[in-house]
Amino acid sequence: MTNASKFRQLHEDGLLILPNAWDAGSARLIESLGAKAVATTSAGVAWAHGYKDGDQLPLKRLLQTVTAIARVLDAPFTIDMEGGYGDSAQAVAEAVSAVAGEGAAGINIEDGVIGPGELAVRVTAIREALDKRGLDLFVNVRTDVYLRNLAPPEERLAMCLGRAAIYRDAGADGIFTPGMTDPAEIREMAKGTSLPLNIMARPGLASAAELQAMGVRRLSAGSAISEAMHAHTARLAGAFLADGLSDAMTAEAMPYPTINGLMANA
Template identity: 55%
Template structure:
């Protein structure tokens, strides 16, 4: 069910410091991440899609998205944000309906991306979402993701400018935050953070500056993206491969049955 306290708290988490989001992909990973002290849970669209047997990239049936949201909301007690890719539709009214349904399930944040589409489309989606939520007294933090860096939508020398142009449009439409995956250079991060009042979210990359520097540069949120899900797939692949080859348990770190089972006991 909607939780106004969670919504307000999730907004406050973007006000100072760097909110670290270790993106989950199902109820089990979300509960594990919460147990490690995460102040909020957000999903990775790639991990969610893979865990349900679909490719990433708006391939997930939207009913599967609602199912994942309900499953995670049942087991965690911290604010929950869902990656909704492009909203699983090009129709702003349809996207708004999806977000309202997520909010009614207890979701208090979304990531919504522009992808390769014109910025006007994301603006229309954001505005319609805000209208639909306000009409129902619901609050969802919209984190507008621009793929200028991730998809190379502008030449390198124009990317900061292009991001800030889109950020201004998305802010006017009503977004609450700005997500710029793919940006890693300190000067670019500083310029983007200084050029918009929106809380800036960047995504984990090996070449990204360290956490304390990111905070000084103006970053307010750091997302792991699909990194954890990718690592889990690789780890399970190694373990299963070793087992299938010689029927033995591979020598690798693992939690005990009891430790895992205890995460899902009565809360």
């Protein structure tokens, strides 16, 4: 069974919880904590390389990250590819094929900038390119209706359902609706599509058990853990620059042997 097949099965029952990593080390740590699969955050990966989020990271850097993560993980992993790393359906299909060839079990691709029609063309091209190469990949399509306020509040659910149908027909495996938090809307979204529904962590979101009961099949952290890591780093480094004291850093640190041993066993 391929990693993509294993990853696809994880969406069939229960709720798959995905803490999002930003490099090989964070991916390895997350796997060691019991994660059944690992996802990346495009924002976290971009920041780790010193780039702004939003289709700014060069494809070469992304592929280096994929290769590094594949080296350290046994669990399936999925890569956030933003708009697809290409200006045409063919270019996107080639980029996705390269990611699949490096060992990824899935990708995220989003419609925020290009819209549903063009993204559907890209999803179809991705599926055709993967089939041609004998590669399997879970294609999770993110719709930014809620994140970008693409419709009035009373029309957002219907728009998401319409886009889910378009992406399903194009060959998508899953639908991701970040920003959707209302329990009634989540239930209707899960009921109204045959695709596994992916929700993103947000303040006030229902618990994992409640989301599972609503029909959600995947819960992602998004960039939240990476953002928290940067806030924590800024606090510790800022304090150290201000007073040069060691206590705050050493009191909260994961022991060096623990981290080193984790990487040695990768």
